[in-house]
């Protein structure tokens with residue numbers, strides 16, 4: 480990679496940021512596009528967020544991805560946010576348009592692309608269960624409200640009040656198209672809600688490396704062969720939740736496609752060129768550990 484005075488800088492801000500696979504994924508894409516760009520990770524503590532965003536203007540950084548814990552706090556620091564980001568109230572991509580900072584939420588596009596590839600948007604079931612009520616769940620529930628056939632969403636969360644609040648907010652936004660309720664994440668509630676559900680999406684970090692022996696649902700008997708599971712975790716490639724669901728005949732996908740497609744959409748916003756999705760996917764797959772390595776990394 481050549482770095483000179485004409486190199487365009489893009490990157491990711493987070494705290495911490497060391498775990499992010501985005502630098503490898505985006506630099507592989509940049510190389511494949513043959514452009515004089517460079518993607519860097521920036522560790523930014525919450526108290527430094529405003530200075531970092533101001534620095535983006537000052538340094539002429541072309542674009543930034545925004546990850547935990549800044550996705551919501553960054554919204555008020557921008558000049559414009561897209562309708563999707565505004566609905567989700569979180570930004571994961573900033574585009575610097577000559578000093579005007581625009582915010583987007585490409586996680587919405589990422590989950591829709593993952594569902595399109597894995598299941599087919601036209602084949603999505605009427606009822607979907609989402610685990611978690613944090614930033615990722617917000618984007619996922621919003622994305623699901625835009626899918627015609629999805630009429631019933633149940634959000635299961637450890638803190639039930641957060642699930643109820645998110646459900647009320649998103650149901651209001653769906654204007655009667657989708658019924659959404661929030662309940663506590665417990666085995667028996669999951670069993671009842673999953674009985675009629677065709678899709679389960681895990682938007683909690685439970686089971687993510689290094690806690691690979693944990694699962695947000697610990698009992699395999701709640702799953703069934705009519706169910707598709709999308710676990711947004713991509714490290715490890717197969718989570719314990721996926722193993723439990725697969726043992727009952729459910730079809731399972733991890734979060735790799737979501738990661739790749741949200742990144743591809745960000746790159747397209749910055750470069751106005753089609754992102755090399757295959758290259759990006761290969762770069763990420765090279766880094767994410769194999770299922771056989773579970774517990775060893």
Ligand SMILES: NC(=O)c1ccc[n+]([C@@H]2O[C@H](COP(=O)([O-])OP(=O)(O)OC[C@H]3O[C@@H](n4cnc5c(N)ncnc54)[C@H](OP(=O)(O)O)[C@@H]3O)[C@@H](O)[C@H]2O)c1
Nearest residue numbers: 611612613614615616637638682683684711712734737738
């Ligand atoms: N594939 C992708 O591209 C992609 C993109 C974004 C996120 N993700 C995944 O989504 C995960 C969540 O991200 P986020 O931004 O939504 O985080 P977040 O805002 O911190 O929310 C975390 C959610 O998980 C729940 N949770 C955390 N620890 C738990 C535990 N031990 N038991 C039960 N529930 C627990 C929290 O419940 P409480 O409300 O009770 O605290 C909350 O609902 C990430 O860790 C990542 O794996 C993947």
